[in-house]
Amino acid sequence: xxxxxQAQTEISVVEKEDVTLDCVYETRDTTYYLFWYKxxxxxxxxxxxxxxxxxxxxxxxxxxxxxxxxSTSSFNFTITASQVVDSAVYFCxxxxxxxxxxGNMLTxxxxxxxxxxx
Amino acid sequence: AAGVIxxxxxxxxxxxxxxxxxxxxxxxxxxxxxYQQGPGQDPQFLISFYEKMQSDKGSIPDRFSAQQFSDYHxxxxxxxxxxxxSALYFCASSPWDRGDGEAFFGQGTRLTVV
Numbered sequence: 001x002x003x004x005x006q007a008q009t010e011i012s013v014v015e016k017e018d019v020t021l022d023c024v025y026e027t028r029d030t031t032y033y034l035f036w037y038k039x040x041x042x043x044x045x046x047x048x049x050x051x052x053x054x055x056x057x058x059x060x061x062x063x064x065x066x067x068x069x070x071s072t073s074s075f076n077f078t079i080t081a082s083q084v085v086d087s088a089v090y091f092c093x094x095x096x097x098x099x100x101x102x103g104n105m106l107t108x109x110x111x112x113x114x115x116x117x118x
Numbered sequence: 119a120a121g122v123i124x125x126x127x128x129x130x131x132x133x134x135x136x137x138x139x140x141x142x143x144x145x146x147x148x149x150x151x152x153y154q155q156g157p158g159q160d161p162q163f164l165i166s167f168y169e170k171m172q173s174d175k176g177s178i179p180d181r182f183s184a185q186q187f188s189d190y191h192x193x194x195x196x197x198x199x200x201x202x203x204s205a206l207y208f209c210a211s212s213p214w215d216r217g218d219g220e221a222f223f224g225q226g227t228r229l230t231v232v
Contacts, residue, residue, distance in 0.1 A: 033220070045226075106221070
């Protein structure tokens with residue numbers, strides 16, 4: 001069975017600070033996909049990134065960066081120079097490789113609530 | 119670009135009533151997923167459909183049923199509503215052959231049971 005753990009339930013930072021959100025996962029599959037979603041107070045789930053298990057290259061997108069380490073089963077997310085608009089709940093999620101006659105549902109972590117104060 | 123449409127966006131029902139949530143996937147997406155997100159919780163997978171057939175089942179209560187129609191839209195039917203059913207219900211869609219698990223989420227339906 002797959003499992004995603006986000007140990008930090010809540011993080012509070014002051015604007016312009018850097019912040020890292022941790023994500024640790026468990027899966028028996030050798031092929032799997034990892035995701036990060038942002039959920040602002042309005043409630044929608046905003047897709048941020050997808051990474052497959054064979055691609056350990058770190059990625060940077062503007063102020064966002066992701067560190068994928070298979071050796072520690074972690075997929076951490078860093079926001080550089082945080083802004084008030086980054087305040088949201090962030091979910092890490094895992095999907096195992098496609099199975100016959102089954103979809104690829106996501107298993108979410110418990111989420112980390114990030115509060116960025118001005 | 120067209121997105122996943124869910125209706126209604128908000129719904130208030132009384133205990134023991136029934137509710138029907140609708141999901142219209144992105145055109146040419148043949149797979150639909152339903153998730154339930156309770157207050158302060160993470161989204162939990164309920165059920166998925168591919169080509170109008172149930173493809174996988176998660177923690178969906180027996181009081182709930184769902185189906186996918188010939189136009190690929192899906193409906194989640196919830197009967198004998200309980201207070202604990204109050205949640206945000208997300209629908210997501212993807213093309214079956216995508217294979218990587220990425221699904222496109224709708225805005226969600228917020229169900230409040232009173």
